[in-house]
Amino acid sequence: MVEIRFKNTRKDFYENVNGLPLRVGDIVAVESNPGHDIGIVSLVGELVKNQMEKQGVKINSEFKKVYRKAKQVDIQKWKEAIGLELPTMLRTREMIRQLGLTMKLGDVEFQGDRTKAIFYYIADERVDFRQLIRIMADEFRIRVEMKQIGARQEAGRLGGIGPCGRELCCTTWLANFKTTTTNAARTQELSPNPQKLAGQCGKLKCCINYELEVYENEKKKFPPAYHDLETKEGMARHIKNDILKHLMYYEIKGEHTAILKAVPVHRVKEIMQLNRKGIIPDTLLDEKDMLETKKEVDYASNLNDQSLTRFELKPNKRPRKKSRKNYEKNPNNQKTENNQPDDSKPQKWNKKNNNNYKRRNDNPNNKNKQNQSND
Incomplete structure (x- = not known):
């Protein structure tokens, strides 16, 4: 058995009655009604049986036959x-x-x-x-x-690139289209923005159903969110959940600035049990949870092991050059009281301080050049 792919998403299973050595990508002529059709081999071997079991196709059923590998005349007519x-x-x-x-x-x-x-x-x-x-x-x-x-099948036949950057699932591998509802988006705490939830076909994205079962199982571990938590800080109202991290976000009523506090699920259950007994805890988070939330975040980058905050560091100041004003005040570089060498420290050689050094204007060659230009 082999799987043959035709234009876009149309695929079907065929029986290789002649025992042809087929590989993925071979162009073959197959049985059709009427006449014959030209297709490309997409699956061979055990993968075909797995795909048939996945689609619920019985192996004992009657299948159309593979005639031969396509000849040059067949390919020309197909084009x-x-x-x-x-x-x-x-x-x-x-x-x-x-x-x-x-x-x-x-x-x-x-x-x-x-x-x-x-x-x-x-x-x-x-x-x-x-x-x-x-x-x-x-x-x-x-x-x-x-x-x-339908609209989903049309998008699969036309093809395209999804918002994830990959080729559309309905074009590559998705065969059965399950109904996607807005309840699946609510279960996963997704934004109710229809533009973000809609796919290329204008319907809800099929990928919303991929992780729905995981979210449903994890959400069973969460307590009911409509109960407010009573603490000495004030009444805490539920805002949202982070299902994969097992966190519930609350805000204290009456505060001028709305600060969301991430409370673990086990702590929420603990506070609910205390409230039922008439006990009011001091804070939403206990000491252990507060230490975990106060962990410093390292913004280090793996790119050449450079920190993302490297541009915020102050650059090293370079030594400033001597200003022109100091030269005008002391053009001959004469020693003053504030500019006396210290005998206790080794002195660096400076050609300006050397007796053999002469200024450029004192060079006799330069004077001759100036006289010639004046003449």
């Missing part, structure tokens, strides 16, 4: 059929507008031998397209098959 899909879709859309049908044509897929085409459409209600089929069969000279799909 010509692919080239006819776009103009056929545009022409069919014009027919739909002329007939006034309330349907949207999403895609057209030609069979490899150009004897049949599948027209994928979206419609909110039942559509009578018998007249449309007769017109298309007469104009295109092919066998027409109309297949209704």
